Amino acid sequence: MSASGHADGPRYPETVTTAESTARARTGTRLRSRIIRTTGTTFIVVAVLALAWAFVVWKWNDPFTSLYTRWQQHKLKGVYAQVVRTYHPIPLPRTKTIPVALEQQILATEARRYRRKAKVGAPIGKIVVPRLGLHMLLINGTDHDSLVKGPGRDVRSYMPGQGQLVYIAGHRTTYLAPFAHIDSLRAGDLVTLKMPYATLVYAVTGHDIVDSHDLAVLTSHNREVVALQACHPRFFATHRYIVWAKPIRVTFPDGHTFKPLT
Template sequence: MRRLIRDISSVLIISGLLLVIDAGVTLIWQEPVTAVVAMIKQGQINKRYLSFRTTPLTPVERHALVSLKTLEQRVSFLARREARQVGPGDAIGRIMISKIAASYDVVQGTDDASLQKGPGHYPSTALPGLGQTVAIAGHRTTYLAPFRHIDALKRGDRIVLQMPYGRFTYAVQWHLIVAPTALWITHNVGYERLVLSACNPLYSAAQRIVVFARLSAVVPEGAARPA
């Protein structure tokens, strides 16, 4: 009986220590268990994204693309093509923010399952290259915490979205703290902009921190390049 009590006590002590360690790591870095889960899922979606990037155009698509003369037309055509092809949880591109050392594959969707894989694109908003608002959400303390430090972004900082058809660079304009119900942040404003959103403050979903950035450069890639 005494041995059983000692064994139970040891298990409880070890469990308590593990919880304390987990809490400590979460405070100074991010929640470690979900980080491992997200890391595995990022690897999986990256493979699917690379496969999608090499998907050839159909003969009809090639013919239509040849008839388009400007960069804007080709990029817009390919952006609409990708929007038709991607489904919930699929990788659509990669976001890179050098200021905060962030580089993650972006998935389609902002539901819980999608955000466990990485930053998620709001399906109700456009993809890059359509001259509209592109909105992406991400966690700050769990699942790799991709947007943990977006509060450090300042005016002029660069955010890059790498898509199969182009590399889009956005310059940060400002950031705001808004209510979770502030749907206006995803509205179109007459020019292409990128909107990043995440829960605020850390470890709370009471508010949203939102970063606004305006498109500053486009480099065509893949089929968008001039023939």
């Protein structure tokens, strides 16, 4: 009996309530810990996968967009073969020797004629760069729909052989990444442009890195020069990496070869 005369009884409801609260608190703590661990693990896995994907793209380029470009190149191969079959070049003079000035004049005439007829997005030739392991169809245009098919000639520039700037752009991480390792090109490396009217071989002379908004690089200075351009650094588009090359040899479809004046 208590001093007040009331019997002391066990307070079971209060004890049970306290035990339940403690159990719920522990369960909540464990659940939060599990969520935190799971979230942390997920972030780590995602980060590792992202790094692995970045490495794959850096090393071998994006495999998904590359499949699309490979299909486009295969599809356009027949289109370009038809262009070559139906092209009728200007006959060269039937003389033992032809002045280089006349050879270049004939070449420039062919190039101008071909440029007038070339449609945006169509294959206009082939580009071969041994150092890059590159052998692809060259597309007319540098808009998105053209560059997903392969490296493209900027339509604001000229055709090979016109004696002016030939500006060619290409992707660096996606769509077969034709210019992925453009920064590995060195002076003397060869760039070959195979056109229906002639095959032109160029030798690399150097490179520049310019701001992505610098349009001065499209200015032609009345001499034949090829510019190969890609975004720089890789995975970013803040600058442009441009490789310059000068012509060293021209071969007409009949096999006649000459060294152009530069």
